[in-house]
Amino acid sequence: MASPPAVESFPANTSAAAQIFTTVLSQGPLTRMEVARRAGLSAAAVTKAVRPLIEAGYLVEDVDEDARPALGRPANLVRVDGGRALFIGVKVTGDKLIGVLTDLCCRILVARHIPLAARDPKAVLGPATELVRELLIEADGLGVRVAGLGMAVSGDVDRAEGVVRYSPFLEWRDVPLAELAAMTTGLPVTVDNDVRALTVAEQWFGAGVGLSGFAVVTVGAGIGCGLVVHGRVVAGAHGVAGEIGHVTVDPAGPRCHCGNRGCVEAIASDDAIVRQMRAATGVQVADAVQAASLAHDGVAGAREIYARAGDAIGRGIATVANLLGPERVIISGEGLAAYDLFADHIRTAFAAAAFGSAAQCDVRTRPLPFDEWARGAAATAIQSFIRSDANQHTRGRAPSPP
Amino acid sequence: MASPPAVESFPANTSAAAQIFTTVLSQGPLTRMEVARRAGLSAAAVTKAVRPLIEAGYLVEDVDEDARPALGRPANLVRVDGGRALFIGVKVTGDKLIGVLTDLCCRILVARHIPLAARDPKAVLGPATELVRELLIEADGLGVRVAGLGMAVSGDVDRAEGVVRYSPFLEWRDVPLAELAAMTTGLPVTVDNDVRALTVAEQWFGAGVGLSGFAVVTVGAGIGCGLVVHGRVVAGAHGVAGEIGHVTVDPAGPRCHCGNRGCVEAIASDDAIVRQMRAATGVQVADAVQAASLAHDGVAGAREIYARAGDAIGRGIATVANLLGPERVIISGEGLAAYDLFADHIRTAFAAAAFGSAAQCDVRTRPLPFDEWARGAAATAIQSFIRSDANQHTRGRAPSPP
DNA sequence: CTTCTTTCATTGACAGCGGAAAATAAGGAG
DNA sequence: CTCCTTATTTTCCGCTGTCAATGAAAGAAG
Known part of the structure; x- marks a missing residue:
């Protein structure tokens, strides 16, 4: 059997090399000195780790026209060659x-x-x-x-x-x-x-870059949550983690497919909104888009449904913030298309339910195309x-x- | 100025040495081979790290009379000299x-x-x-x-x-x-x-030894929660973390000192129980001990208060389990004195509110003397x-x- | 136009850590 | 006794990352 073609492997033997590469990858073009600072290594270590990565073509060197220091030798930027x-x-x-x-x-x-x-x-x-x-x-x-x-x-x-x-x-x-x-x-x-x-993706290339603790909350067909604690994504012991969708918001609320009542998902998921919209308006709403347009058209009772949904999401986020103290919460998901309908309610509910300085947590949204x-x-x-x-x-x- | 007496410092320069010592400290007497396995190091590395620790008197060697292997040279146990x-x-x-x-x-x-x-x-x-x-x-x-x-x-x-x-x-x-x-x-x-x-203390010397993710829930004057994720205690970005006491259990519940309604703490803390007990029985209950004895005596409505408290705690624990997937939850605190009054309710509520395999989380109690x-x-x-x-x-x- | 000063980057020597393999130790079985 | 097995130690060695010294590339000072 012919031996497989020698697949050139990524030239980052050491964990420090991988860390340096990751720093450059997610924190954009940086000078070597800056990499050293952020990775907590000496300048020499960075030089030595960067060279083979440049030789292998994964990193390239740029001259920084702007932002050169007022004094001293200008720095060279290092960045990842995406191609x-x-x-x-x-x-x-x-x-x-x-x-x-x-x-x-x-x-x-x-x-x-x-x-x-x-x-x-x-x-x-x-x-x-x-x-x-x-x-x-x-x-x-x-x-x-x-x-x-x-x-x-x-x-x-x-x-x-x-x-x-x-x-x-x-x-x-x-x-x-x-x-x-x-x-x-x-x-x-x-x-x-x-x-x-x-x-x-958020941790390396998005709004979570450089943070050691943050949460991603997705709103759409379901309500999901990804957590980063101590710089690592939480996986959970039994395969369960981040089930913010099944945090109980109202024990007297609508029944959820999980068997309980008043889960965030039973109030704020696309399905839940459609169901409530049908019940409230009598219109045979087909999907979340139609539900949103009813609310935008000012149909009686429609906005209240989004208000409740926003309230539930805000409470769910507050629960995460109270338990983990993330630096940031990134709200995302297809449901953001109707974000204007519940944004204020999310913020209000979060602010009310966040305990003490947990309310300082930076809650922001980020549109999420399905791709x-x-x-x-x-x-x-x-x-x-x-x-x-x-x-x-x-x-x-x-x-x-x- | 006389130089201070040379305070002998702990002879664990390297992180590996500290890790080896911690392993022995919390996992009891171990053979060197076993330490190597648990710390993910070579046997040689353990030998080398252990020697100075023995010389400095922090570790001592024991012979293991029992449990020697059927075959081969018997192992020597290494343990920490507490004294x-x-x-x-x-x-x-x-x-x-x-x-x-x-x-x-x-x-x-x-x-x-x-x-x-x-x-x-x-x-x-x-x-x-x-x-x-x-x-x-x-x-x-x-x-x-x-x-x-x-x-x-x-x-x-x-x-x-x-x-x-x-x-x-x-x-x-x-x-x-x-x-x-x-x-x-x-x-x-x-x-x-x-x-x-x-x-x-639980992580190093108690029921959290060897676990990379677990939670400690304290029940008493307040309801607190300590979290370990990825082997480290969670501290939170703004000084807030583990505020399980302010997870909302019932938005229509009693008002909490934090300003919200229906927090776990507003239902299950000593204070909350005393307050509810007074309202329910008319007795001028002085403290948690007296409240518990009313319930034990079968005073009308007293047990229901503990049932509600247990339910609230169980839901709070389920929220933690759903979000983080800990391997274990350790319930502790002075409130455990009345544990028989709400144990079943905690378990029932936890089992009902835990999502999917989060219910497999090992929930156990541990008496906590105030010391x-x-x-x-x-x-x-x-x-x-x-x-x-x-x-x-x-x-x-x-x-x-x- | 030199010479400084300042900051970035590189180099080379070096210490130390931890691994691999070989050597040694300590029993039990033949 | 000798062999077999497992535990531990020793020896040697590569490798990583730091330190300190050196080179580079500006602008500033004179």
Whole structure:
């Protein structure tokens, strides 16, 4: 058997090198001195770690025309060459797949959606492979290799093993998705929970850069929450974490599919809003968009529903803030399309329910095009790539001995 | 000026050495091989780190009579010599100080309580110094030096700086307690929030040993919560974290001193129970003990109050479990004296409100004599001692340059 | 137009940590 | 006794990151 082509691996043997690269990747172009400061290392260490990364083409040097110091030798900026490697991210939903091709800086180059006929693992894997193939062709057109594939799935996902433990939405149990996808695509694959993937993207490339503790709250079909504590994404002992959607807001509230009453999700998810809108107005509202337009049109009782939803979300966020003291909360998700309808209520409820200085937490919103979910998946692939190997599954990996 | 006596410092220069020592300290006597396994290091590294620790007297070697392997050379156990150094922990409450003298293994050797006449910093510092002096005399009697003092205060405490930012209960603001106490006692001082201190004690010496994520919930005068995530105690960005007491359980519930309605604390704290008990029974209940005896005596409506309290606590714990997925929740606090009155309700409410496999979280109770709060303070001192310097304040430290 | 001063970056020497492998220790089984 | 097995120690070695000294590249001072 011919030995596989020597896949050049990422030249960051040491953890410090990976840390330096990550700093440059997420904190934009920086001078070496600045990198040293932020990474808590000596200038010499940075010089030594940067050289091989420049030689391998992952970093490039820029001259900084502006912002040169008033005195002394001008600094040279170091930044990541996004075009050095590409990544594919795929988000699996119940009825479609979203795929993106990104560069190393996680900028989306191409996005593709394809519908799904069924949601069992096989019915998903085929189209997913096809989707990846299409994106690989795009990458070929750019003449850059694709260095990893990230897949995001809702539910309990074991990233280290690459296994979807249980996804209620897809009705999957113990599906070794990473292995399967590595087999069909030939790429190194990382699989993670969708909200956590989005959180990784925020942590490295979004509003969470440089923070050691923050939360991402997604509002839409469901209400999700990704948490970063001590600089790491929280995964939870039993596959559960960030279930802000099932924080009880009102024990006398509407029944939730989880069996309880008054969960945030039972009040503020798209479904919940549609249901309440039907009951309040008598109109056969079809989806969240229509529900929002009823409210915008001033239909009686419609705005109150959004007020309640905003209140529930604000209380949920306050609960997170009270328990964890994050530096920032990033509200995101498709539901933000109707943000004007409940923004004030979120803020008011948060301010009221936040305890003491937890109210100082910076709560902000960030529009989330649906492609972002797939971008999150790509971000996990980039993360695995930089950490060289961790949590990645590759084709033909030897099975562990019995 | 005579140079100070060379205070022998803890011989764990490297982080690995400190990690090895901590492993032995909290996981009891272990063979070197076992330490290597748990610390993820080579056997050689353990041997090398252990030797100076044995020479300095912090570790001792034991022969293990039982449990020797069926085959091969028998292993030698390594354990911490608790008697090598002593520590003092002081818990500051509004009306008294509790002080304990512990050994290096955080076993309480002596406990002392003294009442406080007033609660302003000066009125506390005097008696605290006196209390420490008494415990130092006890230590002298044992012929072992006291290597550190830990102080635990409720509220927003900045451990790194040793400053009590804001303690509503004591009405303190920006009190540099560590510096003050270091001045009057001559000991290295660590100051931390009381619940976090208790959590450190559980993490190193209690039911949290070996876990990377768990929560400590204290039930009593207040409802508190200490969180460990990714193996570290959560401190929160603005000094707030673990405020499970102000998680809203029932928006229509009784008003809480924080301004909201239906906080866990407004339903399940000692005060809340006493208040509800008076309203329900008409009896002028004086304290939690009397309230509990009413319930035990079967006074009409008394048990229902505990049922509601248990329900609130269970929901609060479920919220923590849903958000963070801890491996374990340790319920503790003076309120546990009446645990039989609400245990079932806590479990029922937790099981109902926990989402999915979060219900698998191991919820257990642990009786907490009041001295434990002071022991927690001692645990923080031990932690600072082992990490040599971090978060400790010593007398005569040079002020930072302007 | 030199010479300073200042800040950025690089280099080379070096200490120390932790790993790998070989050596040693300490029992029990033949 | 000798061999086998497991624990621990020793020795050697590569590697990482720091320190201190040196080079570079401006603008400022004279």
